[in-house]
Amino acid sequence: MSDNTQNNNNDRALDFELVKRVQRGDKKAFDVLVLKYQHKLANVLLSYIHDRDEVFDVVQESFIKAYRYLPEFRGDSAFYSWLYRIGVNTAKNHITAQNRRPPKQDVDLNDADYMDGEGRLKENSGPEKIMYTEQISHKIEKTIDNLPQELQMAIRLRENEGFNYDEIAQVMECPVGTVRSRIFRARKIIGEEIKPLL
C-alpha cells in the first residue's frame, strides 16, 4: 500500500469514527467535522458562488443538511466526498433560487481546491487575491522561513510536500517521534504568530 493511500485511509478512518459517534448520538463529534471541513468546503464552493459572505451561508446550510442526512450515510464513499456533493447541490440550488445560472460543468473533487466553476484555474495573482492573502498566509510563510532549520524542514515536508512521518524521519535521519514533536512545535509557533490576525 502506498504511503499516500495509507494517509488517505487514516484520514478516512478518522472521519468514519467521527460519523459513527454522531450516528450514535454524540452531536459534539459533528463539531469536530465542521471545524475540519468548513474552510475547505467554503474554498471549493467559491467556484460556484463568488460572494464570500454568501459562501458561508451555503456552507452552513450544507452542514445542516449533512447532519440531517447522516443516518443515510453508509460509508460507501469518503465523508468529505459525500459532504462535497451536498455542498455543490446546495450551491446550485442557491444560485438557481436567485435566478442566476449555475456553472455548465461541475468541478471535479480532486481539482476543486484549485479550479473555478467554469473549469478554469483559480486566479491567484490578481490584486484582490494578493490583498486577501497578504496577511495570514503571508504571515505563516514568513514564520516558517524564520523557524529553526529542523522545524522548518519538518513542517515544509509535511505541509508542502505531503510526506508522512516515516518519510520525513528517513529524510531527516531521526526517529518518527522526533518528527511528530518538530511538526507540533512548528505549528505551535505559527499558531502564536497568527493569533492576533484572527
Place this chain on the structure above:
Amino acid sequence: MKSDNMDKRELLSALLDGQLNVEDSQQILDELLKDDELLSEWQNLNLINNACQYKMDDTLLKGDISKNISQALENEPAHFIENAVELKTARTTKVDWHNRSILFKSGVGLAVAASVMFVTINLSQLLTHPAGNPGKISSQQIAEVKKEALPVEQYSAPAYVASQLSESVRIPFAHTATFSQNDEVSRQTVSGRNNSLLDKKKHYPLSEDKFIELKKESFDNK
C-alpha cells in the same frame, strides 16, 4: 499537568496528519470531545493546515461558522443508529470489482474463443471434405484396425504419423495417436514414406530412439 496537555496537543497534531494508530486516535478523540480547549486547538491546527496547503485567503480563514452550525443543530434530534457506519476501504471495494470484472471478462473470452474454435474446425472439415462427414470413424473401420493391431508394443506418435496409417481412417482433432509395431498398415506406410517421415521429423519430432527403431524396421522390410 501542563506537560500532559502538551502531549495531548502533540497527539492532536499527529491526528490531523492521520499519523496515529487506532488506539491513540480513539483516546485523543475522547479527550477532544470533552475538552473545549483541545477543540480550539483542533480549530487552529486545521486553519494552519488549510492556509499552508490550499493558500486560502483571509476572508475564508477568518470565517468561522462552527458556532452557528452548532446552535442551529441544538434543536435537531440526536441520531441513534443501531448499525453505525463501518470503514470500508476504497482498496477492498476496488479489488472486489476488479476481480469480478476479470472473471466476467475471462468468462466472455473463453466463450468467444470456444465459439471461434468450433466454427474454424467445422469450416476446415467442410472445406477438406465437402461431400461427406469425414470426421466420423465408422465402427467397422475401428473394428478392422483393432483386429489387425496386435498389442506387442505401443508408441506414441504425432497426428501426422497417425494420418499416414490409413488414408481411409482419419482421426479428427487428434494431436497424438498410438499405433502398434505389428500393424501391417503402419509398416507399409512408414516404409513407403520414409523420406517424407524424415522431412516431417523436423516438424513432428519423435524421440531419437523411436525414430531409429522405426527407420531400422523400414530398412528390414525392404
